[in-house]
Amino acid sequence: MTANKNKWSRRRFLKASGTAGLGALMAPVNRLAAAAETPTRVPTRPFGKTGVDVSILSLGGMFNIASNQVMMKKALDWGVTYWDTADCYQRGSEKGIGKYFKKYPQDRRKVFLVSKSDARDPDGMTDLLDRSLKRMNTDHVDLYFVHAVYGIDELDDSTRAWAAKAKAAGKIRFFGFSTHSNMEKCLLEGAKLGWIDGIMMTYNFRLMHTVGMKRAVDACVKAGIGLTAMKTQGGGPVRTDTDAEFEMAGRFLEKGFTDAQAKLMAVWQNPDIASICSQMPNMTILMANVAAALNRTDLSARDTDLLQRYARETHSDYCAGCTGICESAVGKGVPIGDVMRYLMYCRDYGDRDYAVAQFNTIPENIRRRMAGLDYSPAEKRCPRKMAIGRLMREAVEDFS
Numbered sequence: 001m002t003a004n005k006n007k008w009s010r011r012r013f014l015k016a017s018g019t020a021g022l023g024a025l026m027a028p029v030n031r032l033a034a035a036a037e038t039p040t041r042v043p044t045r046p047f048g049k050t051g052v053d054v055s056i057l058s059l060g061g062m063f064n065i066a067s068n069q070v071m072m073k074k075a076l077d078w079g080v081t082y083w084d085t086a087d088c089y090q091r092g093s094e095k096g097i098g099k100y101f102k103k104y105p106q107d108r109r110k111v112f113l114v115s116k117s118d119a120r121d122p123d124g125m126t127d128l129l130d131r132s133l134k135r136m137n138t139d140h141v142d143l144y145f146v147h148a149v150y151g152i153d154e155l156d157d158s159t160r161a162w163a164a165k166a167k168a169a170g171k172i173r174f175f176g177f178s179t180h181s182n183m184e185k186c187l188l189e190g191a192k193l194g195w196i197d198g199i200m201m202t203y204n205f206r207l208m209h210t211v212g213m214k215r216a217v218d219a220c221v222k223a224g225i226g227l228t229a230m231k232t233q234g235g236g237p238v239r240t241d242t243d244a245e246f247e248m249a250g251r252f253l254e255k256g257f258t259d260a261q262a263k264l265m266a267v268w269q270n271p272d273i274a275s276i277c278s279q280m281p282n283m284t285i286l287m288a289n290v291a292a293a294l295n296r297t298d299l300s301a302r303d304t305d306l307l308q309r310y311a312r313e314t315h316s317d318y319c320a321g322c323t324g325i326c327e328s329a330v331g332k333g334v335p336i337g338d339v340m341r342y343l344m345y346c347r348d349y350g351d352r353d354y355a356v357a358q359f360n361t362i363p364e365n366i367r368r369r370m371a372g373l374d375y376s377p378a379e380k381r382c383p384r385k386m387a388i389g390r391l392m393r394e395a396v397e398d399f400s
């Protein structure tokens with residue numbers, strides 16, 4: 001399908017969605033697309049060597065799906081056919097998907113369904129997978145991830161054997177892992193394994209241009225691994241008063257899209273990324289992201305430069321997930337990278353409840369001593385010179 005066939009006029013999109021009042025939030029789906037007569041859907045891309053094409057926008061399932069069933073219906077209508085969840089997502093994410101498939105069983109075959117396991121041992125993974133299948137009213141998931149790996153040594157021969165067995169049993173079609181820590185290393189080493197079908201990793205306008213990340217993505221592409229980007233907004237405890245950000249917001253709005261949409265478009269400009277998994281907890285965000293996916297006007301060189309300038313100005317506010325560096329400097333089991341992510345959920349996503357719930361999964365004895373630790377060795381090593389001590393103390397204060 002050509003890009004033009006995928007484009008859908010903004011007017012038509014708004015009319016079909018019945019929400020013309022949201023026009024101000026939407027990308028003008030390309031001034032080129034005068035009036036495609038037939039509404040088209042979010043485009044697809046091949047997912048590695050799986051032979052499956054997935055929608056370039058994936059519905060992140062970390063919201064109250066049970067109470068937002070209309071989101072699922074509309075997502076499918078607009079071609080967002082890649083749905084992502086995990087056994088540990090709260091607010092009944094998997095159960096909400098199960099509720100949907102119970103009502104619309106015919107839609108199961110339209111969806112590329114992904115779930116994830118917090119367990120690492122084969123028995124634990126089997127239990128969690130079986131529970132996920134039951135909750136979601138389905139007999140298989142299309143892709144199953146080991147969730148949030150910090151290093152590739154969390155996968156071994158027993159993982160490989162488990163994946164082969166689960167595939168043979170028809171419970172999963174493809175297998176891989178997700179990571180928001182030490183991503184470059186995880187990708188490079190994952191590419192060497194030879195039995196990984198897909199990886200979901202933190203990847204955004206801040207990280208995608210580094211030599212290390214480019215090399216890691218190339219290795220995965222050569223290995224035929226499908227890649228899904230997440231955390232594409234590049235947020236966190238990032239200050240919001242930089243000159244570049246003001247300039248960026250003005251310029252992008254004049255061109256007809258928001259900076260949030262521009263950050264998605266920046267990632268889609270890399271054809272090696274099959275899909276972006278985005279948390280879309282309400283219709284406004286879903287529509288804005290769908291509009292950005294339908295738009296696909298390439299960012300100009302000046303737009304990209306502006307994003308890069310903004311990234312440089314906020315370099316020391318963004319945690320890049322290289323937890324192997326700071327956590328080993330502090331020790332004591334403090335999950336610095338995780339806490340940075342919880343700050344992002346709270347400050348960037350505005351989801352304080354989820355941030356607090358995640359923070360409370362840290363063992364109590366670690367939480368208790370976190371505020372009083374000396375983080376200066378970690379701050380010295382941090383390539384972004386983040387104010388780790390201050391941020392850890394703010395997290396303890398905000399979330400305790």
Ligand code: SF4
Nearest residue numbers: 319320322323326382
């Ligand atoms: S705090 Fe610094 S060293 Fe630690 S993960 Fe974040 S960017 Fe890397």
